[in-house]
Amino acid sequence: MQIITTKFELTRQVAACIRQGKTIGFVPTMGALHAGHAALVQKACSENEICVVSIFVNPTQFNNAEDLQKYPRTLEKDTTLLESLGVHFVFAPTAEEMYSAEEMQARFSFDFNGLDEVMEGKMRPGHFNGVVQVVSRLFELVRPTRAYFGEKDFQQLAIIRHMVEHSTLSSNFNNLKIVGCPIVREASGLALSSRNERLSDNEKQTAVAISQTLIASLEWAKTDSLEEVQKRVIDTINAIDGLEVEYYEIVDKTTLQPTTTFDNAIGCVTVYCGPVRLIDNIQYK
Numbered sequence: 067m068q069i070i071t072t073k074f075e076l077t078r079q080v081a082a083c084i085r086q087g088k089t090i091g092f093v094p095t096m097g098a099l100h101a102g103h104a105a106l107v108q109k110a111c112s113e114n115e116i117c118v119v120s121i122f123v124n125p126t127q128f129n130n131a132e133d134l135q136k137y138p139r140t141l142e143k144d145t146t147l148l149e150s151l152g153v154h155f156v157f158a159p160t161a162e163e164m165y166s167a168e169e170m171q172a173r174f175s176f177d178f179n180g181l182d183e184v185m186e187g188k189m190r191p192g193h194f195n196g197v198v199q200v201v202s203r204l205f206e207l208v209r210p211t212r213a214y215f216g217e218k219d220f221q222q223l224a225i226i227r228h229m230v231e232h233s234t235l236s237s238n239f240n241n242l243k244i245v246g247c248p249i250v251r252e253a254s255g256l257a258l259s260s261r262n263e264r265l266s267d268n269e270k271q272t273a274v275a276i277s278q279t280l281i282a283s284l285e286w287a288k289t290d291s292l293e294e295v296q297k298r299v300i301d302t303i304n305a306i307d308g309l310e311v312e313y314y315e316i317v318d319k320t321t322l323q324p325t326t327t328f329d330n331a332i333g334c335v336t337v338y339c340g341p342v343r344l345i346d347n348i349q350y351k
Contacts, residue, residue, distance in 0.1 A: 067148065067153050067154060067156065068154070068156070068227075069155075069156045069158060070157050071157075071158055071159055071160070072110065072163060073159065073164075073207055074277055076157050076207050077207055078081035079155055080118075080207070080208055080209055080343055083115075084209060084232075086333045089113075089114040089115050089211065090115075090117075090210045090211050090212075091114030091116065091118070091119075091207075091210060091212050091213075091214065092120075092121075092204070092213045093106045093107050093118075093119045093213070093214045093215070094120045094200075094204050094213070094294070095144075096118060096121070096122060096123045096124065096137065096141075096260065097121040097122075097138070097139055097141060097144050097260070098105060098137070098138035098139070098144070098263060099121075099140070099144045099147055099148070100141050100258045100259075101250050101346075102218070102249070102258035102259075103216075104147065104151060105247060106214040106215070106216060107151045107153060107209070107214075108137060108151060108244070109214055109247060111151060111153065114211055114212060115239075116154050116155070116284055117152065117153045117154050117155075118153070118154065118155045118195070118208050119148055119156050119157070120156075120157040120159075121141060121144055121156060121157070122157070122159055122200065122204075122206070122280055123143075124133045124164075124197075124199075124200040125161050125170065126169075126198070126200065127193050127195075127197045127199075127200065128168065129192050133343075134350070135304040138263050139274065141158060141318075149205050155209070157204075160295070161220065164203065164333060164343065167174045167261060169199075174198065174199035175195070176195060176199075177232075178194060178225060178228065179228060180321075181194075181221070181225050181228055181322050182194040182195075182225065183316065184317065184322055184323065184324075185313060185317070185322070185334055186222070186336070186345075188313075189310075189312060190212055194221075194225050197222055197225065198225065198226075199298050202239075205239060210242060212242070212243045213226075213242060213243075213244055214245045214247055214257055215244065215245070215246055215248055216248075216249065216250070217246050217247060217248055217249055218345065218346065218347065220257075220332060221322060221334065221349050224319075224320075224322055226273075226292070229243055230244055241250075249346070249347075252270075252276065253276060254271075254274045255274055255277040255281070256270060256276070257276075257277060257345075257346045261343065261344060262342075264341075265339060266340075268343070269339050271345050272307075272339060273309070273337075275302075275306050276303060276309070276335065276339075276344060277311060277346055279299055279303050280333060280346060280347070282302075283295050283299050283333060284350065287350055292327065292328060292331075295316070295333075296314060299333065303335070305339055308339060308340060309337055310337065310338045311336070312337065312343070313335070313336055314333060315333070315334050315335075316328075316332070316334075316350075317331065317332060317334065318330055318332075319332045321329065328350040329350075329351050330351060332347055332348070332350065333347060333348045334346075334347045337345065
């Protein structure tokens with residue numbers, strides 16, 4: 067496995083692979099890797115001849131400086147894991163390598179067709195501008211055959227798919243396949259997240275109620291209205307000491323807009339467990 071820190075070396079290695087006609091699987095990450103990331107990497111390795119993983123804590127997608135500062139950085143541990151999984155190249159650039167000073171300050175512009183105006187986009191203005199900025203740049207550098215994303219960040223996955231299908235950012239996206247992968251959970255049911263490292267043992271136990279409530283809502287949806295289920299999920303989680311719902315939205319899986327039916331619906335939740343912001347979702351039909 068080779069660790070690459072410059073765009074020049076990455077493009078050189080990628081070009082050599084493409085000349086040899088090899089397929090490239092790509093998993094973009096911000097590090098602090100866990101079993102969820104490992105599942106993405108294993109799928110990328112199994113479906114492609116070359117696997118590339120990026121580790122880059124992207125500053126342009128954080129609208130909270132403290133959140134950026136506290137984001138866990140475990141590069142040595144991460145690269146050890148990736149080597150054991152059979153990854154060929156790890157791209158771990160600095161922010162200065164990825165962006166010019168002007169790009170760090172300017173807001174990246176993209177037509178999201180309304181996908182960024184709800185849920186995470188509403189709560190974190192500019193977040194998805196930064197996501198599309200970094201992912202589009204990584205796609206241009208890696209030129210993957212397939213790129214792998216977890217369904218826990220469902221809104222992000224929908225936006226990346228929209229970017230690839232409708233973007234004029236790069237012709238390299240034309241034949242790129244975006245692969246969504248199921249949420250990986252701890253034995254308790256808690257969705258795996260790099261942010262879980264910031265939870266105490268007690269907070270982890272408390273946070274299990276998030277997934278338990280979402281699973282229970284599948285049964286509620288058989289008899290209750292959409293509005294009743296939405297309220298019941300929020301009230302149930304908020305009743306637990308240490309948890310506070312930021313939002314719970316039941317939306318259409320394709321448009322991410324509010325829906326009046328459980329058909330093609332997904333429930334997306336963000337919950338504060340102490341100071342740590344956690345996300346999860348449940349697909350209804």
